[in-house]
Amino acid sequence: MDLLLRGGIIIDPSCRREGPMELLIQSGRVAALAPSLGPVDVPVLELAGKIVLPGLIDLHVHLREPGEEHKETIATGLAAAVAGGFTAVACMPNTSPPVDSRETVAYIRERAARADLARVYPLGAITAGQRGRELAPMAELAEAGVKGFSDDGRPVPDSMLMLRALQSARALGLPVLSHCEDLSLAAGGVAHGGGTAARLGLPGIPAAAEAVAVARDLLLQQESGGLLHLAHISSRLSVSLLAWAREAGIRFSAEVTPHHLLLTEQAIEGFNTNAKMNPPLRQEEDRQALCEALCSGLIDLVATDHAPHHQKEKEKDFMTAPFGVSGLETAFPLLFTHLVERGVLSLYRLVEAFSTAPARVLGVAGGTLAPGAAADLVVIDPLHRKKVQKENFFSLGKNTPFQDWELQGYPVLTMVGGDVKMCRGEVKSCSSNFLPVWQGVLKEGRL
Numbered sequence: 001m002d003l004l005l006r007g008g009i010i011i012d013p014s015c016r017r018e019g020p021m022e023l024l025i026q027s028g029r030v031a032a033l034a035p036s037l038g039p040v041d042v043p044v045l046e047l048a049g050k051i052v053l054p055g056l057i058d059l060h061v062h063l064r065e066p067g068e069e070h071k072e073t074i075a076t077g078l079a080a081a082v083a084g085g086f087t088a089v090a091c092m093p094n095t096s097p098p099v100d101s102r103e104t105v106a107y108i109r110e111r112a113a114r115a116d117l118a119r120v121y122p123l124g125a126i127t128a129g130q131r132g133r134e135l136a137p138m139a140e141l142a143e144a145g146v147k148g149f150s151d152d153g154r155p156v157p158d159s160m161l162m163l164r165a166l167q168s169a170r171a172l173g174l175p176v177l178s179h180c181e182d183l184s185l186a187a188g189g190v191a192h193g194g195g196t197a198a199r200l201g202l203p204g205i206p207a208a209a210e211a212v213a214v215a216r217d218l219l220l221q222q223e224s225g226g227l228l229h230l231a232h233i234s235s236r237l238s239v240s241l242l243a244w245a246r247e248a249g250i251r252f253s254a255e256v257t258p259h260h261l262l263l264t265e266q267a268i269e270g271f272n273t274n275a276k277m278n279p280p281l282r283q284e285e286d287r288q289a290l291c292e293a294l295c296s297g298l299i300d301l302v303a304t305d306h307a308p309h310h311q312k313e314k315e316k317d318f319m320t321a322p323f324g325v326s327g328l329e330t331a332f333p334l335l336f337t338h339l340v341e342r343g344v345l346s347l348y349r350l351v352e353a354f355s356t357a358p359a360r361v362l363g364v365a366g367g368t369l370a371p372g373a374a375a376d377l378v379v380i381d382p383l384h385r386k387k388v389q390k391e392n393f394f395s396l397g398k399n400t401p402f403q404d405w406e407l408q409g410y411p412v413l414t415m416v417g418g419d420v421k422m423c424r425g426e427v428k429s430c431s432s433n434f435l436p437v438w439q440g441v442l443k444e445g446r447l
């Protein structure tokens with residue numbers, strides 16, 4: 001619908017804009033953006049005290065469909081996405097079956113279209129069946145519409161295969177999202193190989209398990225000229241390799257998750273399986289190095305690695321419970337509260353890391369409010385405080401290590417292509433309250 005957003009602060013890193021501005025939405029697109037647009041003949045939404053951002057984009061999400069619908073479905077994952085302010089997500093191919101054929105890509109796109117919430121960019125497997133033996137039919141997958149390749153959940157152990165993957169993806173103009181892990185060094189570990197794991201008697205994963213693979217992939221990038229994206233960087237050691245690579249002129253992009261930015265290995269105390277993820281939470285010096293790298297731009301962007309699991313699975317003992325955190329509904333307020341409000345990171349840089357940068361890495365539209373762009377945007381209420389309550393997640397994955405954390409900076413309106421998908425926590429077609437709430441807001445003319 002056509003709408004004028006007025007009285008809010010607009011941040012759009014794609015045009016280096018930040019300040020009070022009015023934004024006109026017409027026919028699903030941003031029609032105009034200026035300090036003042038004069039009288040217009042469309043409904044007006046007053047946004048005093050609110051912040052308007054390009055819709056958030058998460059390029060690392062596990063939607064679990066097909067095959068593990070008890071953990072998440074495409075529909076529930078996308079409801080979680082728009083609730084969290086995301087207007088687009090890229091979904092990892094470690095489903096069952098993995099996304100290594102045009103049929104599975106088509107299936108995901110069809111389910112996503114049916115859900116009609118956030119945009120979905122499927123990622124294809126690097127290797128057939130994600131088995132690490134031979135390449136998946138990458139050209140066929142690209143033709144079917146994947147926006148990148150990954151064996152996420154597992155590395156590609158064979159270096160020659162990874163080199164060929166980078167070369168093939170480069171020819172297709174698509175990025176390779178690498179899960180960096182040397183399996184022989186990780187050796188079945190379940191937590192960071194530090195003091196906490198030792199005290200709890202758990203086998204550890206050393207920082208070198210990641211760093212060895214990061215170094216290898218950076219060297220393979222140099223060899224291939226491919227578009228290398230390094231997923232979920234977790235340690236100071238890896239950050240120091242990124243600094244070396246930048247110095248050496250090696251091209252890469254990298255991501256960090258909210259949990260690695262805010263938590264350390266201490267979160268697993270009491271065998272808390274909700275803090276079990278791969279790569280594991282590490283130490284305070286690692287956490288600080290990740291924050292610094294995000295601030296400086298050495299790490300380009302934030303991705304959630306949204307990895308929903310069923311409660312029954314997470315209730316198992318620490319050794320057998322699966323790795324992963326449900327992340328879409330807490331990511332933005334977590335980092336707004338703990339990095340921006342505390343002066344660690346500017347809001348402008350956070351917005352860039354959550355929207356403009358992931359759009360660039362994936363090579364998709366979005367991450368911008370420039371006139372002509374699709375009206376994919378999110379409105380944030382910087383002051384509204386609320387405790388994380390996993391019971392209220394739209395995601396079927398209730399596995400969060402942030403339960404009961406009091407956060408601010410929650411999204412209050414998410415719009416995709418000019419269509420309102422979430423208003424004040426109610427999600428279109430999912431909450432029975434959505435329509436009355438949105439109609440009430442429209443009638444009152446303010447959010």
Ligand code: DOR
Pocket residue numbers: 062094152153154179276277278279307308322323324325
């Ligand atoms: O924690 C994780 N969960 N790390 C991964 O690499 C995979 C993911 C999953 O699929 O659950």
Ligand code: ZN
Pocket residue numbers: 060092152153305307
């Ligand atoms: Zn992952």
